Amino acid sequence: MPRPVPPEDDIASFYHHADPARERFCLGLACFVARRRNPDRWAKACAGIPREYCFGRCYAGPASNLDAALPQVVVDASEPVLLGDNIADPYSALRRARALSAESLIALVESSGLRGRGGAGYPTARKLSAVHKEPAGLKYVVANADEGDPGAFSDRVLMLRHPHRLIEGMAIAAHATGASSGIIYIREEYPHTLAVLEAALAEARRLGALGAGFDITLVQGRGSYVCGEETAMLNSIEGLRPSVRVRPPFPTSCGLHGRPTLVNNVETLATLPWIVERGGAAFRALGFSSSRGTKLVSLNSLFNRPGLYEVEFGVTLRRLCEDLGGGLRTGPVRGIVVGGPLAGVVPPELLDTPFGFEELREIGASVGHGGLVAFDDDTSIRELLEHVVAFAAYESCGQCAPCRYGAARMERLLKSDRLTREEWDDTVSALAHTSLCGLGGGLAEFAQSLSRHYPREISACFA
Ligand SMILES: Cc1cc2nc3c(=O)[nH]c(=O)nc-3n(C[C@H](O)[C@H](O)[C@H](O)COP(=O)(O)O)c2cc1C
Numbered sequence: 001m002p003r004p005v006p007p008e009d010d011i012a013s014f015y016h017h018a019d020p021a022r023e024r025f026c027l028g029l030a031c032f033v034a035r036r037r038n039p040d041r042w043a044k045a046c047a048g049i050p051r052e053y054c055f056g057r058c059y060a061g062p063a064s065n066l067d068a069a070l071p072q073v074v075v076d077a078s079e080p081v082l083l084g085d086n087i088a089d090p091y092s093a094l095r096r097a098r099a100l101s102a103e104s105l106i107a108l109v110e111s112s113g114l115r116g117r118g119g120a121g122y123p124t125a126r127k128l129s130a131v132h133k134e135p136a137g138l139k140y141v142v143a144n145a146d147e148g149d150p151g152a153f154s155d156r157v158l159m160l161r162h163p164h165r166l167i168e169g170m171a172i173a174a175h176a177t178g179a180s181s182g183i184i185y186i187r188e189e190y191p192h193t194l195a196v197l198e199a200a201l202a203e204a205r206r207l208g209a210l211g212a213g214f215d216i217t218l219v220q221g222r223g224s225y226v227c228g229e230e231t232a233m234l235n236s237i238e239g240l241r242p243s244v245r246v247r248p249p250f251p252t253s254c255g256l257h258g259r260p261t262l263v264n265n266v267e268t269l270a271t272l273p274w275i276v277e278r279g280g281a282a283f284r285a286l287g288f289s290s291s292r293g294t295k296l297v298s299l300n301s302l303f304n305r306p307g308l309y310e311v312e313f314g315v316t317l318r319r320l321c322e323d324l325g326g327g328l329r330t331g332p333v334r335g336i337v338v339g340g341p342l343a344g345v346v347p348p349e350l351l352d353t354p355f356g357f358e359e360l361r362e363i364g365a366s367v368g369h370g371g372l373v374a375f376d377d378d379t380s381i382r383e384l385l386e387h388v389v390a391f392a393a394y395e396s397c398g399q400c401a402p403c404r405y406g407a408a409r410m411e412r413l414l415k416s417d418r419l420t421r422e423e424w425d426d427t428v429s430a431l432a433h434t435s436l437c438g439l440g441g442g443l444a445e446f447a448q449s450l451s452r453h454y455p456r457e458i459s460a461c462f463a
């Protein structure tokens with residue numbers, strides 16, 4: 001049963017929509033840790049209404065939405081999967097895929113070991129298969145281009161440099177699932193990227209890659225971090241209040257407009273053409289353990305060499321931070337927020353941890369969206385905690401009590417110096433065990449990683 005769409009005014013009030021033409025300043029985590037590099041910009045970010053939590057320019061923080069420079073892009077893998085310029089014929093992988101049966105195509109993706117790059121690392125072939133197995137009829141492929149994690153700019157750069165890889169990946173996924181309609185949900189903070197995608201879609205139609213059987217439309221977000229969560233995103237596309245949906249049912253069986261829907265991250269989808277072209281074994285040969293292939297990693301502006309790096313899974317955090325990033329320009333690393341603010345903080349003594357889904361989990365961090373936000377002694381653990389708690393409270397969709405009340409309460413208690421250990425333990429435990437989505441759960445993970453790695457600094461936060 002389709003749900004009635006509420007009046008536009010009711011919905012608009014959910015979003016932090018802002019004027020894209022006006023200069024705005026970023027309040028995101030990467031700009032926060034770099035705030036002393038440009039106090040004037042940071043003051044403007046703090047005074048900005050609405051709050052703006054990321055423009056994908058973390059390599060140049062504190063950033064403005066009008067900063068035009070792109071980051072340096074470096075491939076540090078035996079072969080580039082995503083950032084190489086080596087594809088002569090942009091839609092050859094799609095032709096190859098369309099010559100295969102859907103079952104063979106899904107088996108090929110399964111043999112590659114590809115896991116989703118949007119955060120959870122879910123096996124991509126399993127999702128393709130679930131949508132494929134749904135009865136024939138209207139099905140959707142949705143590319144999640146919301147890239148809300150402050151600290152990550154990989155999807156933005158990937159779409160600007162190689163928009164056809166995303167489009168081709170979506171068309172390949174459509175062939176595997178039987179989908180006839182595609183949507184790219186792109187965040188409002190990336191207007192230039194939207195224009196690049198519009199031009200690429202027109203070109204893809206001209207080349208015959210889109211049109212008959214499968215086409216893609218663009219939907220622009222309106223400023224809300226939680227819309228990156230797949231079910232909130234589906235509600236947003238439908239014009240509903242973008243709260244998180246209770247699962248099951250999962251989008252693979254009951255997604256957009258109640259139809260089977262494949263939701264994948266931009267990087268996940270953009271990887272498919274390479275896998276089809278080169279084979280599952282070639283992809284599996286890259287990376288390590290149960291994290292195969294390459295990953296885009298974003299390094300923030302405090303590094304001597306900030307930018308976007310394509311690396312193989314298994315590279316250590318030390319290589320990323322010291323050899324590739326060149327260490328921090330402002331002094332020793334105090335910690336690194338790995339995988340987004342709602343993941344975990346890694347202290348310097350754990351830099352030899354390899355970059356992999358399970359390996360980072362073991363130390364209380366996450367691959368997340370591949371953002372590495374290193375901070376120095378200019379940022380205390382308390383300041384970091386206050387910043388992330390305020391971010392989570394601001395972006396909470398309000399659908400479930402532990403996050404709606406818990407994040408806001410923690411923010412208030414921290415500000416007023418009335419946070420007790422008991423309150424902290426109760427709130428973190430409620431967030432960890434009862435949140436409906438990864439926003440509340442991620443805040444708990446962040447808090448737990450601080451307790452684990454910085455116990456003295458956290459104890460000092462208690463009244
Ligand atoms: C609060 C929240 C925000 C999220 N934001 C994003 C995002 O910006 N981009 C993204 O691809 N996935 C995001 N995700 C994960 C998506 O819900 C979903 O798992 C992902 O798009 C699936 O794609 P994948 O299988 O290719 O990783 C977010 C999840 C949560 C809980």
Ligand code: SF4
Binds near residue numbers: 226396398399403
């Ligand atoms: S955890 Fe937070 S963002 Fe997620 S559903 Fe609950 S209130 Fe919404």
